[in-house]
Structures are given as C-alpha cells and as structure tokens.
Amino acid sequence: MKKTDKKGIKYYAKRTFRYMEGILYLLKSVLSDRQFIYLSCVIVGISSAVAVIILKTFAHSVFKLVHYIDGFLKLPYLNSILPIIGILLTVLVIRKFLDGSIEKGTSQIMIAVAKKSGIMPRKQMYAQIITSSLTVGMGGSAGLESPITITGAAFGSNYAQNYRLNYKDRTLLLACGVAAGISTAFNAPIAGVLFAIEVILADMSVSAFIPIMISSATGTIFANATLKEEVLMSFKQQLSFDYSNTIYYVLLGILAGFFSIYHARMFRKTEHVISNVNNNPYKKALIGAGLLAILIFLFPTLFGEGYEGIKALANDKAGHILDNSLLDKFKKNQWIILGFVTMTMLIKSIATGLTLGSGGNGGNFAPSLFVGSYLGYIISKLITLSGLKELSISNFTVVGMAGVLSGLFHAPLTAIFLIAEITGGYGLIVPLMIVSSISFAISKRYEKYSMDIFTIADKGIVFTSDKDKNLLNRIELHNVYSKEIKTVDTTASLMDIKAIFSATEQTFIPVIDHEQQIVGVIDFNKIRNIIFSDFQLKYTTLSEIMQPAVTASLSDNTGNVIALMDEQHLEYILLTQDNKLVGYIEKAHILEVYRENLKNLRIE
Numbered sequence: 001m002k003k004t005d006k007k008g009i010k011y012y013a014k015r016t017f018r019y020m021e022g023i024l025y026l027l028k029s030v031l032s033d034r035q036f037i038y039l040s041c042v043i044v045g046i047s048s049a050v051a052v053i054i055l056k057t058f059a060h061s062v063f064k065l066v067h068y069i070d071g072f073l074k075l076p077y078l079n080s081i082l083p084i085i086g087i088l089l090t091v092l093v094i095r096k097f098l099d100g101s102i103e104k105g106t107s108q109i110m111i112a113v114a115k116k117s118g119i120m121p122r123k124q125m126y127a128q129i130i131t132s133s134l135t136v137g138m139g140g141s142a143g144l145e146s147p148i149t150i151t152g153a154a155f156g157s158n159y160a161q162n163y164r165l166n167y168k169d170r171t172l173l174l175a176c177g178v179a180a181g182i183s184t185a186f187n188a189p190i191a192g193v194l195f196a197i198e199v200i201l202a203d204m205s206v207s208a209f210i211p212i213m214i215s216s217a218t219g220t221i222f223a224n225a226t227l228k229e230e231v232l233m234s235f236k237q238q239l240s241f242d243y244s245n246t247i248y249y250v251l252l253g254i255l256a257g258f259f260s261i262y263h264a265r266m267f268r269k270t271e272h273v274i275s276n277v278n279n280n281p282y283k284k285a286l287i288g289a290g291l292l293a294i295l296i297f298l299f300p301t302l303f304g305e306g307y308e309g310i311k312a313l314a315n316d317k318a319g320h321i322l323d324n325s326l327l328d329k330f331k332k333n334q335w336i337i338l339g340f341v342t343m344t345m346l347i348k349s350i351a352t353g354l355t356l357g358s359g360g361n362g363g364n365f366a367p368s369l370f371v372g373s374y375l376g377y378i379i380s381k382l383i384t385l386s387g388l389k390e391l392s393i394s395n396f397t398v399v400g401m402a403g404v405l406s407g408l409f410h411a412p413l414t415a416i417f418l419i420a421e422i423t424g425g426y427g428l429i430v431p432l433m434i435v436s437s438i439s440f441a442i443s444k445r446y447e448k449y450s451m452d453i454f455t456i457a458d459k460g461i462v463f464t465s466d467k468d469k470n471l472l473n474r475i476e477l478h479n480v481y482s483k484e485i486k487t488v489d490t491t492a493s494l495m496d497i498k499a500i501f502s503a504t505e506q507t508f509i510p511v512i513d514h515e516q517q518i519v520g521v522i523d524f525n526k527i528r529n530i531i532f533s534d535f536q537l538k539y540t541t542l543s544e545i546m547q548p549a550v551t552a553s554l555s556d557n558t559g560n561v562i563a564l565m566d567e568q569h570l571e572y573i574l575l576t577q578d579n580k581l582v583g584y585i586e587k588a589h590i591l592e593v594y595r596e597n598l599k600n601l602r603i604e
Contacts, residue, residue, distance in 0.1 A: 041212070047180075084286070084289040086136075092282075094127075095281060102361060109149065112174065141306070143366025149200070173211075253436070259404060266353070288357055296351070299325065341374050403436060416433060480585065
C-alpha cells in the first residue's frame with residue numbers, strides 16, 4: 001500500500017471518528033442524563049466485545065495453526081518455541097511502545113475505582129489487547145480474561161472522561177466494560193453482570209444493574225454473532241444432578257478450597273522468584289520463557305489458555321491431552337492418564353507464574369478454570385476406577401471449575417452462574433452451589449483476600465466493598481500533611497521546650513538526632529505540670545519527659561494511618577520518608593478532607 005493511500009485512510013478514519021464524536025455530543029445535549037447513560041453502556045459494550053473478539057480469534061487461530069503445522073510438518077517442538085517468541089515480543093512492545101511498563105490484573109480496576117475516581121490510563125484500551133494476544137495467543141500459560149476486563153474498564157472510563165461524566169457514571173461505565181468483556185468471552189450475560197458487581201464493584205447500587213445488564217447483553221449478542229462455537233468454552237450437554245453423589249460434591253468443594261490456596265501461593269512464589277531473577281528484562285524473559293517451554297514440552301496442554309484440554313476432560317476423552325507428549329503411546333492406560341492429569345494440574349500454577357513473572361501479560365481466570373476442571377476429573381475418575389462408585393466425569397469436571405474459580409477470586413455467585421451458563425442450563429445448580437460455597441469458605445479462612453487483590457490489599461490500597469475506606473484511600477498523605485513543625489535535638493533543655501510551647505500552638509514536639517531521625521516525642525498534655533513548675537522544670541531531664549513516637553511513612557495508605565491513630569488513641573501522627581522526619585498529619589484534618597470528598601461525591 002502506498003504512503004498516500006495510508007495517509008488517506010488515516011485522514012478518513014480520524015474524520016469519521018470526529019463525526020461520530022460530534023453526534024454523541026449532540027445526543028448528550030438532547031437526551032436526559034439517564035438516556036445518555038443507556039446509550040453509552042451500549043457503545044462501551046460494543047467496544048469491549050470487539051476487543052474480546054480480536055483477542056479470542058487470534059488466540060484460537062494460533063492454536064489451530066500450531067496443530068496444523070504439527071500434523072503436516074511433524075514439528076513436535078513448535079508449541080514450546082512459540083511461547084518464548086510471544087513473551088519476548090511482549091517485553092519488546094512494552095519497553096519500546098508502552099513506556100516500559102504495563103499494569104496487570106483486575107486489581108488495577110479496583111485501584112482506579114477506590115483511589116483514582118474511576119480514571120484509567122488511555123493506553124489500557126489497546127495495551128492489554130496487544131500484549132496479551134502476543135503472550136497467550138502464542139502459547140503463554142495464562143488467560144485472556146483479566147486483560148479483557150482491564151480493556152473493557154478502560155473503554156468505559158475513557159469514554160466517560162471524554163464526555164465529562166461524573167465519578168458515579170465513570171465508575172458505572174467502567175463496570176459496564178468489564179461485564180461486556182466477560183459476557184462476550186464466555187457467552188454468559190448473567191456471569192458478566194455478577195463478575196462486575198461481585199468482584200469489581202461490590203458497593204454499587206441497585207440502579208447500576210440496568211446499564212450493566214445492557215452492556216452484558218450487548219457483549220453476548222456479539223459473541224453469538226461473531227464467535228464460533230469452537231472458540232467459546234461451551235458444554236452444550238444435558239447435565240443433571242444425582243442427589244446420591246452429594247457427599248462426593250462436598251469432597252470436591254473441600255479439595256477445591258485447599259487447591260485454590262495452593263494455586264494462589266505457588267503462583268505468587270513462582271512469579272516473585274522469576275521476576276527477580278535478572279535485572280535485564282530480555283534475559284529475564286528468556287529464562288522464564290525457556291523454563292515454560294520445557295514444561296509445555298513435557299505437558300503440552302499447558303500451551304495457551306488450555307480450554308481444549310478442559311473440553312477433552314469434560315467429554316471423557318482425556319487421552320487427547322497426551323497428544324505430542326512423551327506418553328503419547330499410553331493414551332489407553334487410564335492410570336497413566338490420571339497421573340498425567342494430576343501432574344499437569346499441579347504444575348499449571350508454576351507455568352502461569354513463569355509466564356507472567358518473566359514479562360508476559362495475562363491473567364489467572366482461565367488457569368483457575370483449567371485446574372478446577374482437572375481437579376474435578378481426577379476426583380471423579382479416581383473414585384470410578386477404584387470401584388467405589390461410577391461418577392459422571394462431565395459433571396465433576398465442569399463443577400470443579402466453579403469450585404476453584406470461587407476459591408481463588410472469592411466470587412461464588414460468578415462461579416455458579418458462569419458454569420451454569422456455559423453448560424447450557426441449570427441442571428447442576430445444586431452441586432455448583434455446594435462446591436462453590438464450600439471452596440469459598442475454606443479459601444476465605446486461609447486467604448483473607450482474593451488472588452488478584454492480595455498484593456495491594458495487604459498494603460491497604462483498596463477495599464472495594466467499603467465505601468468509607470475507598471474515600472479515605474483517595475486521600476494522598478503527601479497532599480494533606482503539614483511540614484511546619486518545631487523540633488528539638490537530644491541536647492535541648494526543658495526551657496527550650498517551654499519556649500516552643502509558649503510561642504507556638506504546637507501540642508507536641510518531636511525530638512530528632514543529627515540525621516533527622518526521630519528519637520521520641522514530647523506531649524504538652526503529659527508534661528503540663530512540669531512545664532509550669534519552676535522546680536520541676538529545673539531538675540527534670542529531657543529523657544524523663546520524652547515518649548516513644550508513633551510514626552507512619554509518607555507513602556502509607558491513609559486508611560491504615562487512621563486505623564493506627566484509632567488503635568493508639570492519637571490525634572496526630574509523625575510522618576517519615578527514608579526514616580527521616582518530614583512532618584505530621586492530624587486526624588481532624590484527614591476527616592475534614594474526607595468530608596469534603598464525600599460532599600463532592602454527592603454533588604457529582
């Protein structure tokens with residue numbers, strides 16, 4: 001194509017976009033606020049659906065290409081080579097075109113809601129699509145759903161910013177993008193709505209359901225119209241519940257809960273180790289992707305999302321997962337297949353950790369379904385082979401997905417309805433409820449936070465189910481603290497202390513050493529009698545009136561600082577940076593800013 005042709009296409013594309021933008025601005029001025037929101041949630045839903053279609057189609061095309069080349073040219077190592085190329089390309093794109101960094105995981109959406117007024121970077125509208133398609137599409141052992149939700153949320157957020165919508169509507173359209181993404185990816189509209197409400201925006205009002213449902217329905221329509229059945233993870237079988245198997249579903253729920261804990265911890269440990277293995281991003285990518293390639297060579301179903309393997313297990317055709325493996329000739333040996341499935345399940349968390357820790361982009365949604373289905377298959381097959389009872393392999397495989405998904409993401413409702421929808425009915429609703437609730441209860445007991453928000457929640461950055469915490473966490477300490485404070489060093493006399501209290505309104509004086517590090521604090525209310533007694537003033541030493549200081553870092557979370565003040569019964573706290581005193585913050589001032597934010601939020 002000639003340069004002039006390219007310029008012409010670019011010109012007409014910009015012109016078309018501006019024309020459409022002008023129409024929307026006109027509609028915004030004509031329609032009521034609520035009508036414009038309904039229109040907007042359809043547009044955001046369409047945008048998210050298109051992103052999903054691009055991602056899913058690319059990933060599935062690469063999967064088909066690998067199998068075609070393998071069958072035609074007999075290249076057994078191809079599925080191991082592609083993930084290395086994909087992760088290296090991902091790192092290259094991030095460093096050269098995305099400012100050297102990219103935010104991963106749905107936790108980024110929660111941070112945007114809790115701390116950034118629902119504002120997400122513009123680059124998230126395309127960065128996730130490009131990087132995750134390279135990583136997962138070319139065989140990285142992760143999922144596309146997390147990048148899908150971030151992309152959808154970014155579409156909603158930036159659309160709202162472009163049309164100057166308030167915080168409430170920004171957050172609502174952000175959730176609409178998330179719902180549309182999930183519903184398109186799985187052809188599951190109810191699951192899309194529940195995921196947006198249960199995982200992303202736990203404190204949304206009932207009025208938000210209609211726009212979110214419209215976006216989710218829009219995504220489902222696009223999924224049905226454009227994505228083929230083989231691209232979607234679908235099990236259109238008549239699955240029914242046998243009440244006599246209840247005890248085995250309880251067992252599955254218990255094991256799913258504990259396996260959720262194992263998967264989360266092993267993933268975090270692997271990701272942490274590989275991400276710190278080398279400072280050079282390309283060397284790190286090569287090392288991590290190289291180890292991943294070895295695992296994929298040994299266990300081929302670790303390639304990509306792994307949905308083909310799930311379908312094979314659900315249809316009781318587990319022998320297919322031994323294709324192109326070293327155990328290919330043992331496809332008919334049920335015990336070897338069972339052992340292979342078990343090893344694959346245990347190693348999946350390591351493979352996902354290597355994928356993301358080495359620089360690739362993806363999520364843990366698909367891996368949770370992967371290991372859940374394998375766990376369900378193992379339990380049902382083991383009980384059947386032992387002669388204890390013949391169980392439905394399909395039932396336990398699909399219900400196992402709900403169990404691990406519920407345990408990892410602390411989202412039992414999403415898990416229940418997602419599996420109910422992708423199986424084409426509610427015949428398994430009772431075992432889904434049993435397994436998901438038990439798994440959730442066990443996982444919650446040992447893992448306080450869900451997998452995606454563990455690292456940030458541990459630092460107190462985001463608590464989306466607590467509106468007060470959300471508002472507090474939007475307050476940045478470095479914007480509200482006071483630097484003006486009189487201090488004394490360790491050689492100060494009590495006359496110096498009295499002079500400061502007399503000349504200022506300070507009720508406390510930090511004592512610091514020559515390196516500006518805090519040694520202690522003097523509280524006026526605790527030494528009032530001494531200050532006003534000439535005798536005690538003369539014969540009391542500084543060390544006798546100095547108390548240990550309670551401090552916080554300037555980078556700490558405001559909600560945690562307030563909690564510390566409450567715990568220590570303090571009205572102020574000293575702030576440090578690099579272990580040096582930089583100022584202080586009073587509880588009254590934080591609460592004043594909080595009330596102002598609350599007032600502005602209501603006005604919006």
